[in-house]
Amino acid sequence: MGSPVHDRPSRAEKTRQTRRRIVAAAADLFLDQGYGATTLDQVAARAGVAVQTVYFHFGNKATLLKEALDVAAVGDDEPVALLDRPWLEELAAEPDPVRVIELWTTGGLEIMGRVAPLLAVVRGTVGTDPDLAAQWDVNEGQRRTAFRALAGLLADRAALRPGLTVEDAADLAFLITSAENYLVATGTLGWSPQRWRSTTATLLARALLGDDDAAVVTRRW
Structure with missing residues (x-):
């Protein structure tokens, strides 16, 4: 038998996990090599997602930096x-x-x-x-x-x-x-x-x- 439904992450939770990985990867890269030197391809590679996924969730690098700052300010991505x-x-x-x-x-x-x-x-x-x-x-x-x-x-x-x-x-x-x-x-x-x-x-x-x-x-x- 398959795993109970309640053991499987919901689509919304999977989306949140993906966003968290992307934001964490971006923050690490911004700190390691600076904002200008960081590309969304690098962010995607470190987060383990396709670059299209990064664009889908955040659109551009400036928006991604804003999200990283917001998460850093409060310690999580809760609304x-x-x-x-x-x-x-x-x-x-x-x-x-x-x-x-x-x-x-x-x-x-x-x-x-x-x-x-x-x-x-x-x-x-x-x-x-x-x-x-x-x-x-x-x-x-x-x-x-x-x-x-x-x-x-x-x-x-x-x-x-x-x-x-x-x-x-x-x-x-x-x-x-x-x-x-x-x-x-x-x-x-x-x-x-x-x-x-x-x-x-x-x-x-x-x-x-x-x-x-x-x-x-x-x-x-």
Whole structure:
């Protein structure tokens, strides 16, 4: 007898598995040899599919890079936006501003480890590729939206440093936790990811929070 029907992957699941292989292959190649040097034929070969399959699912290389960035940002290909992820829902419900900073930097560390190297690929070619320049702008806009949400959470808890507006707080957080700074810290400076997290938590607290809360973060980290 054949295998039970429920043991066989559905067509939709097979499609998702194929897309995952293609995205993973593309991300590896972009990191290994750069965006410009990577061809869709190479992506197809590494993913073990026909190049027509790559075109069918993604259409072009720029769309494939966008998908790779989206997957890196959230850690999977589930159709759930970053701001709707469980760790951010926990953060949004947290009343303690010190814990908000701690949760943010812990989650941010996981995201940076996945997405910062790919963002560096995009950043290095924005001057020569209009599609990548547009993608960079989209990603920067998404990050700014996330940091405005963080600043808004702190403002709702009356935790922002006196005189600091939500917009200025978002700008400071955006600057402190940029992908470029993460790559410099963990690459050029040789910091461990954990040192980046603790330093970032301290800098965010000193820049955004009142003195008492900032002192708590500094002592903990």
